Amino acid sequence: MFTLRSGIARFPANKRALNSELRNRKHSTGATVGTFDNQDLLPKLPIPTLKQTAERYLKTLEPLQTKDEFRDSTHAVNSFISNNGGLGPILQQRLFEYSKSQKKSWLENIWLNKAYLEYREPCYLNVNWYATIAEPPGAQMPKPSEVKKGVHTAFQLQRASVLINHLLDFNDKLNQGKVEPEYQRNGKPFCMDQFKRQFGCSRIPKLQCDEIVSSYPCAERHITVIYKDQIFKVNVYDQQGSRVSDDGIYNQLNQLISQVENSHTQKQAAIGIFTAANRDVWATVRQGLIDISPANTENLRTIETALFSVSLDTEMDVDDSYDIDKRAQYFLKSKHGENRWYDKPIELLVLNNGHVGLNCEHTPVDALTTGRIIVEALAKEKKGVLHKTGSTDLPPPALLKWQINQDILDKLEAVKAETLKFANNVNLKNIKLEGIGSETAKKAQISPDSLAQMAIQLTYYRIHGRATATYEAAGTRSYLGGRTECVRVASNESLAFVKAIDNPSVTNARKMESLIGALGVHAEYMKAAGSGYGVDRHLLGLRCMLDQANPDELAKATLFNDPGYLKSMYFELSTSNVSPARDFQGGFAPVVPSGYGVGYGLDKNCTRAIITTWENYKVPEGDKKTDISLFSSTLGKSLNDILHLATD
Structure with missing residues (x-):
């Protein structure tokens, strides 16, 4: 059973009060509703009754089972919810008590932990999602004859610069609480809390259970850019917090590429590949990096607090990069997880032919939230919105230099081999x-x-x-x-x-x-x-109320012990x-x-x-x-x- 943070959420006592308050906020003279102004109007997630969930659950089982299997599952469910010795009512009461201690939702931390943070397999392919992004109308995209594998293009850097600045526009609005809140068709508000975990956020590997780190408002002034597995800190705000123009970002990108292509620059190990590994493997390596050097610790902090990550890709075969299926596969998995940092909720992927995609860690936010940010950036790109002026008082891009030992090098090669095999299987x-x-x-x-x-x-x-x-x-x-x-x-x-x-x-x-x-x-x-x-979230909540150290109680969990339960979630x-x-x-x-x-x-x-x-x-x-x-x-x-x- 979980013991998590406590707190009480504020919301109107009844539906009529909510509707009245919402009308006042939306229609007050000259008022602009701030991004999070409706949060205190939102009710807490309800807990269904055992009967409601049991009836709906059994209906979903029947088409998947034989008659004998369904009869057995029905008996298991009825025994579980019985008020005459069934375990269900006890777990339901525990869930109600647990709900009282939660600031927002009884489900929020259970879902975060059980669906994501305790998961030990790679987030790569298993958790992360990808997206392809449309090219701007009328854009003079590079022709295949103008693109060469391993070589960047000016159009690639131009498009990356414009989209980076449009993402920063959204971050600025978000920090100021000026992102327009979202509403249901009936005019009632949606929760906007996920937007607080889009910028300056990262999943952090830990043994047994990972963590999410984020801050809002996010005061960070840098992004990370990855080019040929070399990771750079790139400032996009100056020391006074002023933004950089598109040309300024373009120059930053051009500088970091020059550093990588300079034969005198020592190439750094592709540490990002570890973010595609088993989470305990990555957690062990991350701690090993920290133990080796404070410089490694600072590198990790730089990456994990970055507003978002950008990958400039040049290693895809040129013909493949113009094939929609192969390009989509590359955005999903790259070749074998290279040139990525898979722990960020926003990672912008820009190919040297100008096509753009995303690869996003799913834990802190859902895709529709990220999708709104991207669609707004694309709308500006379509309109030809440019950032022609901005600060030029910026330090050059800083290559993150790692201090590693042979053990980490050996683990890196092993992860590369495992990830390549995994990537080839999808x-x-x-x-x-x-x-x-x-x-x-x-x-x-x-x-x-x-x-x-x-x-x-x-x-x-x-x-x-x-x-x-x-x-x-x-x-x-x-x-x-x-x-x-x-x-x-x-x-x-x-x-x-x-x-x-x-x-x-x-x-x-x-x-x-x-x-x-x-x-x-x-x-x-x-x-x-x-x-x-x-059905599924309520059953998850009940299962998390089980006393795992009590074998008698576990034996009475007839619903969860029934084979139909696992079958219905496969x-x-x-x-x-x-x-x-x-x-x-x-x-x-x-x-x-x-x-x-x-x-x-x-x-x-x-x-x-x-x-x-x-x-x-x-x-x-x-x-x-x-x-x-x-x-x-x-x-x-x-x-x-x-x-x-x-x-x-």
Whole structure:
């Protein structure tokens, strides 16, 4: 059971008071609502009743199990929630008591620790997500004949300089509390707390459990720039806090490249590769660096407190850098984790052909928060906004020089080999389906998100012949400190639909009836999850209230001991809606060996998706191996078939 920080959050006592206060703040004469002005209006995340969670949980289990398995799981759940000796009511009461001690949300620290910080496998591919960023309209991007592997380009530095300054614009607004707060469609506010952990933030490796370090307002004046595995401290504000022009940043980037290319500059070990390692390995190496020299300690502090990180990439094969799939793979994993620092929540990746991507550590913030920052930067880039003036009183870029021993060198080579093997095991494919988008879905009177999710269910069934546990992220930022909840998409209704649509003996009317049923269940679950009444977070909270040192108590945890519990969390479909995915399209690796990662976005008249799979894994007996090409082509057919059914 956890013992964490205590505190009480302030929020209006009732819904009517909240609505009245919100109207006053939004419409007071001449008033501008500050970034965090609505925080004290937000309620705390609710704790569902045991009955609510048990009923919803069992509904999600049934399509994944045999009748005998479901009977056993039902018995395990009923025993767990029973008021006559069941463990559930005891854990529920502990969770209520724990909730009282939390300043924001009962879930916040549990989620941070259990989902992220205690995870010991590499964040590389397992936790980090990536995104591709659209090129500015009308930009004279370098032609392949103008790009050479291993050599930077002027356009690369120009685009990096402009985007760096646009990110700094957002940081300045954030520090001043002038970033416009976000609202739900009903006008109620979203929690803005995650924005405090975007700039000057880092994940820090520690044995058994990592840490997050961040500060707000962030007074740091530097970023880190990585070029050919050499890490530089680059000041982007002068000593008085004044900003640097685009040309000033360009000159800083040009200077650091000159240092690297200078034959007299001693090349430093590629320490950044350790951020792609097992977290305990990285924690041990980091402490070893600190023990060797105070200079190493200062280097780590410089990187970890940097506003964000920028990687200037030149080592990608030129032809590959113009291929959308290979470029996306490079943003996801580079070649073998090189030229990166994977512990930062914002790492801007700029190729020498001018294409740009991101690779972001997921722990402190969710992708939609980072996405807003990037989209605002891109909007300025599209408009041609430039920073023509700024301070020139800056120190030159400082190469971070490491003092290392043979043990660290040996570990570095071992991590390189492991990371290369890991990187080669992931597949990625981009798909773009013209003529199928949000407008098409709305004309068919189908929610665009539900259309995509039913198409994913149908695609999986057509390939594997069964339903599987499916994760879709739903936001819970309507609550203080809220992040996400899982929408368990697979249902009895979705299984009935995917069985019916390809069955020639079923009439179109019955097929349509089953589709409507599946769409309705998905919409209901999405609404419940966004309101804090999903299954997974509540069950996680209850599990964390277990006394792990008490074997009798552990034996009574019948729900968690039941095989159905693990099966229901083995998400072979991990999905996320990043609509419209026009300027900013994100992706991620699958969360289980036999799974698919599906990041999708519906624009008005097209659908974009990034599919990922693992190449080498032990295929379960009787199952079919994941097939990224077949999944991609089948997804397009599934979308078309559903729309044809709905509009026939």
